[in-house]
Amino acid sequence: MILKELSEAIGVSGKEDAVRKIILAAIQDHVTDIRIDPMGNITALKQGTDKNRPRVMIAAHMDEIGFMVTGYDNGGLIRFAAVGGVDDRILPGLRVKIGDDQIPGVILWTPIHLNRDSKVVKISNLRIDIGANSKDAAKAKVNIGDRIAFDSEFVELSETTVRGKAFDDRVGCSLLVDVLQAEPYPVDILVAFTVQEEVGLRGAQVAAQTLNPDVAFALEGTTAHDIPNPAADPDDDDEHNPTCRMGSGPALTVMDRSMITHPRLLRFLRETAEQNNIPYQLKTQLGGGTDAGQMHLAGAGRPAAVISMPCRYIHSPAAILSKVDYQNTLKLIQAALHHITFEVLR
């Protein structure tokens, strides 16, 4: 598992180079036909052992949410905008890294002494402080358009729990690397490490058209909101809306904003999990979309499904996931690759 390396690499949408480099090194001895398309997607083939099986595309996205430099204040503070979906309210006080040189900065905030009554945080009112005391000093260090990422270390919190940034979707990338590093499967795997998912599922659209698979899977990191609902009675343990729970196994999407999962494919995944004693959960929250939303529509269309790792606090510098969930997710993907046939899809 190369999750630590992938989590600490910086790859805000449209600038996935560092992640691509790590993945290429990890897969090059295990696949053929490696290509980097004009968008920056990595595509490759892991040849199967059985000619009469469906060709299975598996996608994981390399990009992460972040920010971009948009300007400078006269005093040397940096103006910035979001790249992908970010909750402005979590930003004040966070450490960030800017551009290829990873210039360190902190998102400024108004100290509590001066700010007791303000309830609204808007990114347009925030700035990044890089220690520059004039516009020229700031310009000398960072450029307009530079990507900005959370400054976050990967940490083992316990034997089974890890913390880090960008688990959405470096955990999917790490799982896909593990899938590829194993012995061949009966099916051909059409591999896609995609770009620009967080800004509109763009890389996957191109990769799916190129690869033209019979069936497609997206491996994702998804929201485990199994924490107290602030609006609920604090003494009632059941009063929350978990979406999915960390520690309860891979989440299988029934429907989201981008796709309704092909019912036979969903049933196949559920049966595969049950037959192999792998815990799983169903995800029905309609917000959010994944690369599967593009893959199932590309060309003449095809069945697609999403297999997700529950992660708490995604789209923040400190997401948390369970290594037990990781192993169960890997088991489910590998079992599916061994058992899927054209019969399942008809």
Ligand SMILES: [Zn+2]
């Ligand atoms: Zn994602």
